[in-house]
Each structure stands twice: as C-alpha cells, then as structure tokens.
Amino acid sequence: MYPEVMSSPIVEMESFKYMKYIIVLICQMVVHRFCDNLTFGHTLLILPLEPSSTPQAVTVSATSSKSIFVSWDPVIADDRNGIIKGYIVNYQALPNGYIVAKILSITNEEQNNRQTVTLSNLNEFTNYSIGVLAFTVFGNGPVSVGQVVETLEDNVLLNLTILPLEPSGAPQAVTVGVTSSRSISVSWHPVIAEDRNGIIKGYKINYHALPNNYVVTKFLNITKEQQNKRQTVTLDNLNDIGVLAFTAFGNGPASVGQVVETLEDTTTGSHETEIPLEDVTLTVTACGAPLGSKGKKYILD
DSSP, rough: OOOOOOOOOOOOOOTTTTTOEEEEEEEEEOOOSSOOOOEEEEEEEEEEOOSSSSSEEEEEEEEEOOOOOEEEEEOOOGGGOOOOOOOEEEEEEEETTTEEEEEEEOOGTTTSSOOEEEEEOOTOOOOOEEEEEEETTTTTOOOOOOEEEEOOOOOOOOOOOOOOOOSSSSSSEEEEEETTEEEEEEEEEEOOGTTTTSSOOOOEEEEEETOOOOOEEEEEEOOOGTSSOOOEEEEEEOOOOOOEEEEEEEOOOOOOOEEEOEEEEEEETEEEEEOOOOOOOOOOOOOOOOOOOOOOOEEEE
C-alpha cells in the first residue's frame, strides 16, 4: 500500500525587487514510529542567481611601464539577476604568471555607471591578459573575453646639469685696415646672439707675420653692456692676425682668415712717407695678438 501524499499548503513569501529565483521542491518522507502510515512533506527553497552575462565594452590601455587602465559598461539589466555588488578584474602576466584579482565594490546608485580601475605595480614591457566579471551576494558571473595589453617600456630619466658652452659662432663682419708701417686696425660685429651660449667675456686677436712667425694673441675684455656693440682694436708691432670670442667656459671659433700688409717706411729728407704695398685682408676670431714689423704681410687667424 502506497503512503498517502499530503497536499502542500500555499506559501506566502517575500521577494526582492530585481531578483530572479530558482525554486527547488524537496520531498521529505516522515516515518511514524508506532504506525504503518507514511507521510510526505514538501519544502520550497528559493535561490537567487549570480549574474548570467559579462560586463560590456571592456577596454584596456597601458598608461606607463607599471600600470594599465581598465574600463567597462555594466552587465545588461536583464542579466544581473539581482543587485550587482561589485566587479572583479582578473589579470595575469603572460605567458605563465599568477592570476591576480582586483575587486571594485559599487553601490546601488552605481548599477548603471561605467566603471574604471587602474592596475598598478606591474612589470615593465610585459603582456597582460585582463578579464572582468560582475558579482552579487550569491556568486560571480562569467568573466569577459580576455584582452591582452603590453605595459610601456621605462624611459630612463637622468639628472642633467646644463653647462654653459663656449661660443659656437665667430665674430661677424670683420674688417681690417692698415694705419701705418707698424699698425693695423681691426674691427668686427659681435657673435650672433643665438651662438653666444652665455655672456661674451671678450675677444682674442691672434696674429703673426707671414710666412711662418710664431702666433701672438691680443685680448680685448668687454662688459655685459658691450655684448651687442661693434669692437675695434689696433695691432702694433705686427706679426700675423685673427679674431675670436670667448666666454667663461671657452673660446669660440675664429673668423675666416684675412691677410693684410703693413706700409713700408720711406724717408725723403726729414719726412717719412707711408706707401701702401698692396691690398690685404685679415681674419678675426674671438682671440687676439700683437702686430708688428713694417712692410710685412699679416694673416688674421
């Protein structure tokens, strides 16, 4: 004889908004100790579900050699199966690093917001696989398709000390003129401002008598107020000639060499007449030197 199955009463139960449920019917058999009758009871278990789909529109981008930025849209409303309590971002250094999870909790008011996290303390110049899932109080939903991104390579930053330089350009518009059998006048415009590389402290005029006398240097110091002024020197006791500028950190390049010839002394009675022998040119750089023998050619180095 089969036991009588008791009919189940109608059960009233409170449900929660936006929650899907699994309803499970469990049959219980009760055996009475002192009779042959068997009875069956029924129990209903109402179980909420975890999210049934992944976060949407997941994007990843490397922001440095140690960090990656991750963002995503929420799970579709119909697939949330309750209140989303937060998200888990899983990331793994490829090819075989450990899987690490970063948890982002959210409030009820943030259910429909796009979310972002920054993964930090990563390895330089390394590929990472990244996936995102949502969870409720009852479990985790499926993880999004893994996306691979590579962290940036470190830029090595050096503490640089910027040192002033010597001039990188020569004095401009150098002109020379013979003033006597023993002197030459040299004048020039300053080095172009962009090529000075600091405060011009002065000029050097190098000169020597051709063809092969030793080089002599004459110095002309200038002030800050004279940086943009044309300069002139007279070379006496001539040898050979050239001009350059210098700063406190070194000499600049010399101007193109120019050759000039001093006048020859001619004595007629008690009068001395200076006769030019030929046209000559000089070169000027930021350097200097004395000049000197009569009737000789000089080169300004």
